Amino acid sequence: MPHDPVAIARDLLMCPSVTPTEGGALAFLESLLMPAGFQVDRPVFSDEGTPDVENLFAGIGAGNRHLTFAGHTDVVPPGKLDLWSHGPFAGDIENGKLYGRGAVDMKGGIAAFAAAVLDFVEDNGRDFGGRISFLITGDEEGPSINGTVKLLDWASKRGERFSHAIVGEPTNPGALGDMIKVGRRGSLSGFVKLRGVQGHVAYPHLADNPLRVAPAVIAALMDPPFDTGNERFQPSNLEVTSVETGNRATNVVPAEVEIAFNIRFNDIWTVEALHEEIKGRVRRAVEAAPLRTGRPTPLAYELIFEPTNAVSFLTHDATLIGGLSDAVEAVTGRRPELSTTGGTSDARFIKNYCPVVEFGLVGQTMHKIDEHVALDDLHRLKAIYRAFLDRYFAE
Helix, strand or coil, rough: CCHHHHHHHHHHCCCEECCCCCCHHHHHHHHHHHHHHHHEEEEEEEEEEEEEEEEEEEEEECCCCCCEEEECEEEECCCCHHHCCCCCCCEEEEEEEEEECCHHHHHHHHHHHHHHHHHHHHCCCCCCCCCCEEEEEEECCCCCCCCCCHHHHHHHHHCCCCCCECCCCCEEEEEEEEEEECCCCEEEEEEEEEEECEEEEECCCCEEEEEEEEHHHHHHCCCCCCCCCCCCCCCCCEEEEEEECCCCCCCCECCEEEEEEEEEEEECHHHHHHHHHHHHHHHHHHCCCCCCCCCCCCCCCEEEEEECHHHHHHCCHHHHHHHHHHEEEEEECCCCEEEECCCCCHHHCCCCCCCCCEECCCCCCCCCCCCCEEEHHHHHHHHHHHHHHHHHHCC
16 A cells, blocks of 8 residues: 555644654654664754754665655644644644644655655665665754754764755745745844943933934845845845844933844855955944934944854756656646745755755645645645656666
């Protein structure tokens, strides 16, 4: 009997694996894969200031061509349970839809590629001329410190050499077959702290309000545009995400204002080049901003960049992109768009080891109340992965 992606997804959804809790999801996958002949390991990684995270690596077969399917079983919190029409971890099915936290992001994707691989191995035997592995983390929705990045290093040190990778993230905006992600923009966050002098509103000459300078700094961070994009990438875009003084008193001039920002950037920029560009924008804005009467020097400020492991990348690989596009078209009748839109994913780590693309379910309900997936989409996604496997190892 073919393996049922709906049944696998339902069992996964019933595991309350909110980051960083394993919740039984990896144990279930192990129980599914080991009887089929997979060697399964579940390494736990740690780091200072972050929770321990359990991960899973499973492999079968041997050969020069090694395809890995990557994903995450951890999910975001469900929020207020009384707002859900179906329990977020109940695995309810109604009107052709499977409900639960992680249905599309991304336990449904894992269920589809697990079912496809299990059928492939059952039909072709364990000696099919290559190697297939699963690279599953429990830390994608969290800080992404003790997950895929360390699991890749762990696997590499054990001698695993990946040829290609598919990440089962929900990539389709409207219908299955719409889009394959062939790259991602980078992400860089930071803070500008403008330091004034706290004082009484009634005595402004004894204070120095940093909020007088903040609008000029905010404007400089977002304008002019960083670039106009290119053939594969949207324009880089910076958004100011918060302005905080920590001051709730209406008769007190704040001592400091902190401006937080995040920029999603394309391959026109390196992280180092962005640092220099943003430093220059902030410096010029502070120096040119109107200062308190009588103050001869610019306002003191500090610019802090958070460390980032999310840099822009673009995959160029005809075997992977062309083969998966052909499989999508064969099953859905759609030729998928090749895109670099959206946020970050664990593909940013995998790209350092092998060519990687992302293809999964329709993402319209991810992270929402009543997250759900159409049962037909689970079956068709499995069929796409299976069609790709047949083409990939036939070569």
